[in-house]
Amino acid sequence: MTEQAIYRRFQQSARIHADSIAIRSESGDLTFAGLETASREVGRGLMALGVARGDRVAIWGVNSAPWVVAALGIQAAGATLVPIGTRLRGREAEGILVDSGARVLLCDRRFGEFDYVDAILARDVPALERIVVLDAPGDENESTRVIGLDSLRAIGTQIEDAALDARIAEATGDDIVDIIFTSGTTGKPKGVPMTSAQSLIACEAQREELTRFTPSDVFAVTYPFAHNAGYRAGWQVSVLYGVRILPVSTFDPGDLLRLIEREKVTFLPTAPPVAQGIIDHPDRPHTDLSSVRIVATGGTTIPVRQVDELRAAFGPGTQVQTGYGLTETAGSVTSTMPDDPSEVVAKTVGRALSMLEVKIVGPDHVELQVGEVGEIAVRGPQVLKGYYNNPEATAAAFTADGFFLTGDAGSVDAHGNFSITDRIKDMYLVGGFNCYPAEIEGMMQGMPGVGKVAVIGVDDARLGQVGRAFIVRQPGATLTEEQVIAWCRSEMANYKVPRSVRFLDALPLNATGKVAKVELRAMD
Template sequence: MTDQSIYRRFQQSARTHADRIAIRSALGDLTYAGLEQSSRELGRALMALGIKRGDRIAIWGVNSQPWAEAGLGIQGAGATLVPIGTRLRGREAEGILNDAAARIVFCDEKFGDFSYVEALLERDIPSLETIVVLDGSGGDSGKVISLAALRARSAEVEEAALDRRIAEATGDDIVDIIFTSGTTGKPKGVPMTSEQSLIACEAQRNELTRFTPDDVFAITYPFAHNAGYRAGWQVAVLYGVRILPVSTFHPGDLLRMIEREGVTFLPTAPPVAQGIIDHPDRPNVNLNSVRIVATGGTTIPVRQVEELRDAFGPGTQVQTGYGLTETAGSVTSTMPEDGPAVVAKTVGRALSMLEVKIVGPDHKELPVGEVGEIVVKGPQVLKGYYNNPEATAAAFTKDGFFLTGDAGWVDEHGNYSITDRIKDMYLVGGFNCYPAEIEGMMQGIPGVARVAVIGVDDQRLGQVGRAFIVKSPGAELTEEDVIAWCRKEMANYKVPRSVRFLDALPLNATGKVAKVELRAMD
């Protein structure tokens, strides 16, 4: 790599592919030249608000053209992007924004009945100075301004001043912090440098997507998630790819988009893939443009792999893999020559830039076929959690391997299989759920004395949460009450789908909840 600045690399791509369409959305077509111009305008506007290198700026909204423009504008101004998942709610966003000490939040006005703006204004976030509304007029008032009003501030800063800011960028700059939950129940920030982002993007392109400027990329994963951000629009803009942001999933709409736009690369969570397979219009839609369908995040049946290949045609590669926020993206992936059983039952082989192995409790490497913890080392693996030395110290072996918390094994061909979550995580439709975090929030429900959460199998989503609750004396609490509270206070994928009431939680000899016993209950 000759240049380790992610924004300068984007500029090189934008100028090479100036007249190509960078983003096609309901707002129309935005060329690469237009995307660079827009991001520079936002970068200057942020400088006008006093943003300095390294300041944290969050984005909380659905996949959209303004989201990507704002993300690039933040990085052009030398600030650090903090994405927030659209399914999170005020309490969860407050914790992230306070940990990051974010000065500005770009957000959608609403998502359904939920108001991002109201949620932000109701919370105690001392560092927050400005809320920029990405969609709609915004109604400028106090600290809330519209995107158009922010753009107008760009006139206060000369282009040359932004050029100097861009020139100051180095490979060591923290360009983003994605917060991921942990077993302690408190989200942890995963900072990535510009150099690490570029390494991850190049690995993604060279070994997985093989992007060219002729590719059309329908991004169904959230822009706030590593799969929709770094392995999504960020890698795409470095290689002149056309981006199609998908903000909500409707199988019929997605099918028509694939045919109309000639989509070539389609990453999907297994439930999305199944929705495509089952849709009645699918046999009448031409899907031959798709060369790769990438699905992962949870185990998929062999039948689904075969059905995907049948649905898209013999020229389409079905790909699955394994990745982490802490590794800036993919760790392993299946390859074009792999059959349905390998794609369904394994997560493929390690990428070339990474060392991956299976270790026992003593962190010594285990032989082929033996189950242990998956550990990984490489240049794009996080160097440490944001302002969290305790979590950082616990996350690495003495020889520098990151402890993923996932149990698995490797076969004689180098294919890895995930068998369990050492850290008790479960996956709901590809979204990570950490029982400790959910349990911590549910302790705030009036009438709950103790609570434990586990993942249980679900045909559509892979797994869903089940809560076991011990009521406080005299409490009149129903399953409906618990679920309604959770829907208000947490992201919907974290909401337990069922509740069981117990007189006491089963405990082991050390006083910890014996979740193996909970899993054995009907």
């Protein structure tokens, strides 16, 4: 791939696939040619508002066609996209807007009962000059600075096409095209800037080594557009390679089944809880799932039985794969392969992608041996160069030889398959012994009656910390705390045994389907 400016690369794709459908959504179809035209209108509108190259412009809303149009428009104008997670609320969004210095926010009016516009107007964001509503008319009130998307397009008529073309031509591979803020599940979110060149490298790797996309593919993008999995590895790689995307903003298994059959979906990313919902849904045996080439699942511990059940549910023509990636690496770091057995798919995250160096290091950053647990470190062309305006975090994140320290504990086997043991910060010490929650969760997943489980460390006067398990029972199960602890004592080392159990109707999840352990820690 020789083109290093991402919007110009999109324009090449739009010319090749002009009449093909780029986005199909409830609001209708948008061809690649139509997507380019719509994004140019947004780009001209932003320029008319005074947005300059390198200015930050944020998007806050659910997966939709206007989200993609807005993002491409931001890139056409030479600005830097700052996505904000759908589930974040006013105070959290304020922090991202302030930290990034965003001048314009494009957002939905509301999602359910939550009003995005009112939430921001109630906060103090000095740099924010305009709010553009994507899915409803704006207030058109100068005092509130809120306008609608149609008004932005109308303002854009003040800018000649030639002026936008000149702005697009100025773009280089070194331009910062986006800053995605980390989820903040373990602390204050940090901004991760990516250049145009890095983003293109990550998209090409995603296509060549993971998805093997062709223009005949139909991608149901279930992960939020504001997160790397739904953005760079979702809609962005799709528009660069002529793939049709279906924006998905809810995770109802029945809706997904109907979508797969109606639209002939070929690529389906799911979090394990959603995958289980599809497997268990009563409509699944009567739904034609034969179009699906790949089901990608990951983000939490995956039972071997779930991999087997997915393969049985979708049929022999469907590959089930899992992998490991980070915001800081612009996407995937490892992936399982199509011919990997269920044990490998469930218990590992596969092998490193070809352009990346991945190793396991100890506290002294020296590489460990096969099978030893340490911190996963990665180096490669699409790994971030440093956190946005955060030199302290940047200095702490890299080894002397330039490897990024992921904060994830893991190991690698003799075949090069990596396993994620846990977050380094989630590890807890019981009487001096290291306990990795993911390892304990994986064992407890095999206990009869356990549907889902999450483990955290809690303070203990005698041992320093001990484990606490949060369990969602399987339907009809009557597990008690005593039964769970007794089973664990028979199956694992004593220091790994949770000392207390809490039963929940559902585990709290963040936007990417991972268990929100910060919420578990807040529970009594």
